[in-house]
Amino acid sequence: MTEPGVGPNAPGNMRTLVLSNDLDETREIISTAYSPYRLSVLGDPKEFSAWYAEGGFPGVTVSGLQYGAETLVAPQPLDSYLLVCQLVRGRVKVMSPGREERVVGPGETYVLDPYRSFQVHWAPGARMTTVRLSRETIEQAAADLLGVEGPLRARFSLSGATSPSAARSWAGISAAVHREVLGEGVARSSPLVASQLTRTTAAMLMETHRLITDGVDAQRPGAVAHPAVRRAMAAAEERADQPLTLADLAAAGRVSPRALQEAFRRHLGTTPLGYLREVRLGRVHQELLASRGRADVTVAQVAYRWGFGNLGRFAGEYRRVYGHAPSRTLRG
Structure with a gap:
């Protein structure tokens, strides 16, 4: 293994922390960088290799990761942060046991939220980059999006960007973050710029990837869940002959108009007025x-x-x- 900072594959201001053929050494270092996890080689152990590098500024960490053999990674829940993962080359199969699974190819993204366990099956030579945001940042961005008070648990589907235009929008903000991290961007020396870029990145993630609110903290004051949608639906059905507005339906749902629109989109695939x-x-x-x-x-x-x-x-x-x-x- 090389010493941190001298890995040949670490661009710009990223520091190489792992460049190794040793499975136990890789497991120990990356468990410290991410969260404790199981790392298993499914192919020939002699073909195993790993590279990991990271860099960032306050609020955002960018990392690169590659395994040279067919590998299965099973981390514990991330807990304190979220990862947006993008394949650079090769393929991985990401699984949330008992819930979802998806095969991800080059250029595609998926989100690992802080709350659940998952497994990632790496094809030999697959390589990805990740953008790491703190749980606190993400939960506040979710609350801002849904128009509710305080932080809100932000669970995400593994389905990736919601549309081609959403994928392009995320690629734009991700490229900006990478430029700031890998070059001599202002965010590395300006806490104000770093904070603004971090919040913008979190907000863009909310708008471009599918946020799941079903069953999460449904009893918290102000949290939007199915009851708000059902109340607005009942009002629409009972008073369909009256000149109802979005504000009227939001009042019936006991949430803000913006929160109701988001809840209808996520739960029903339409708008309240639709x-x-x-x-x-x-x-x-x-x-x-x-x-x-x-x-x-x-x-x-x-x-x-x-x-x-x-x-x-x-x-x-x-x-x-x-x-x-x-x-x-x-x-x-």
Whole structure:
């Protein structure tokens, strides 16, 4: 093993802490750098090699890690920090026992939150970089995103960036962090810049990767969970004939408008007002069915009564859901 700081693969201001073919030595050093973990070689032990380097500024640590043989890593929960992992080359299979698993390839990311155990199956020669953020930073960013008081447990899906545009956005902030760490960036000498970049990185992570709030601290005051969504859904269903606004639905859910929007997106894949439109569309459908054969009822009358002012848009939405024009429902 080489001494820290002289590893040939450590770019810029990253310090090489491991460059070794010794399994026990690697396990001991990386367990100290991350969290205690099991490290098993699944292939030929003679092919085992490991490289680990890290660097950073207050708030963010960037690291690089590579195993030369087929390897299984099973750390304990990270507890005090979160890791955003990005494959540089090769493939890994990341697993949360009993919950999720995913094969990750070059350029793809996954998030290891502080609260659960996981395993990572490394293909020979796979290499990744990680961005490490403190648990305190992440939990405050989650609370800010959901509009609630105080820190909030921030559990993440292993599914990676939520869309190609989200992946590009994360790549942008990650590249900025790497430039600050690997070069002579201002964040290394300015606590103010370091703090701002750290908060921006955490906020970008919230916006680009899937945050899971289901069942986590659901009883904490202000935390958004299914009950808030159910209360707003009930209000939409009971008062669909009234001119409800987002603020009205948020008041019924007992959360802020922003928090309700985020909860609906995560739990239902829609928005509060989108859900209200779906309820109203269903009411129109029911009324058209009940009015079949009545010459005094028109589609326009029913649509207007349930808040659809743009008849062209209404007809398109109706056809998308029911497969035919609303006039066909009324005529039978």
